Amino acid sequence: MSTSSDVPTPRKNPAMETELGEFKTLEQFIIEQQDQFPHSTGAFSRLLRDISLAAKIVNRDMRKAGLIDIYGSTGETNVQGEVQQKMDALAHREFVLALRRGGECCLIGSEEHAEAIPMSTTSEGDGKYIVLLDPLDGSSNIDVCVSVGTIFSIYRLPDGYDKEEPELEAALQPGTQQVAAGYVVYGSSTMLLYTTGDGVNGFTLDPSIGEFLLSHPNLQTPERGRLFSINSGYYHSFEEGLRNYLDWLQEYDSETNRPAKTRYIGSFVSDFHRNLMKGGIYMYPATQGNPKGKLRLMYEANPMAFIAEQAGGRASDGRTRIMEKEPEKLHERTPLFIGSEEMVQRAEAFLAGEPERALPDT
Ligand code: AHM
Ligand code: MG
Secondary structure (H helix, E strand, O other): OOOOHOOOOOOOOOOOOOOOEEEOEEEHHHHHHHHHHOOOOOOHHHHHHHHHHHHHHHHHHHHEEEEEOOOEEEEEEOOOOOOHHHHHHHHHHHHHHHHHHHOOOEEEEEEOOOEEEEEOOOOOOOOOOOEEEEEEEEEHHHOOOOOEEEEEEEEEOOOOOOOOOOOOEEEOOOOOOOEEEEEEEEEEOOEEEEEEEOOOOEEEEEOOOOOOEEEEEEOOOOOOOEEEOOOOOHHHOHHHHHHHHHHHHOOOOOHEOOOOOOOOOHHHHHHHHHHHHHHHHEOOOOOOOOOOOOOEEEHHHHHHHHHHHHOOOOOOOOOEEEOOOOOOOOOOOEEEEEEEEEHHHHHHHHHHHOOOOOOOOO
């Protein structure tokens, strides 16, 4: 016969509930970071809060895709000549609204808008930041329930520009000038990762309390990985060095843990995020259809390069470090090789026609 002492104590079910106090919220984390800078005005913290708020709204809407009318295209094409999805337009709108309302941003560059958008804000904010973003990367995947994301990059308005009417040139800064960058992946869970140049921290959205909670502090990516992500449908238009690298990855060699494994979702944020966590390389090189690569330097390559480097990884266009490229246009494209340090270095060696080139760590 059972006694009261046999009754099992209810155990916390981590799948159902988040213990308050167990995790720091994004807001708490931002304020703690801000406190390290005694002269900080809090403007940057408010800017991050505005971005995370827009991300939560986009997340909420996306979770209802299929039930409300946000599937499919708007019938318009964006500045790159690509079909604009309804969710692209909606995400763009939410981020612009949140940033305008917040008042800390004076200029937005968005993949979904041909021109840079001056905020001309009348609110209380300082308006000294420039935000460049891809509001919804991989949006053609929404209709089939595949993970998509938002990518953002933050710069300071350089001296000499008027925050009321900043010219587009103010946004054309190399990636090394970023004060912060991050992304949100709307996947099986929703995560926001960002860096301010002092490591990478990841936050997972707890939908029951509507807060991003610090789940992945000081994230580091493996130096070597086993995953490679590329659209190999374009194999025959790749340059010879790249084809040789892909062939090398697929050879059998137990000592170097080959063959590597292919993983390609076709949603850059999701491919990048998986490779960051597990170790791997993402490549979007020049192809016949996109001779300068497909991804955008300012909205996709620079922010992810900042994250990759801060997590111990590497990013280049195959020859030049991404963050050192001088931008000429807001919407310019670049080839991109990004991920685990050793894999990106080896890709660069193959592209240079020197596959045997000693890598610093081998
Ligand atoms: P998007 O920003 O318009 O969504 O385009 C970028 C996307 C990336 O997410 C993805 O990696 C790539 O395009 C896929 O291109 P492809 O279908 O040529 O492989
Ligand atoms: Mg994109």
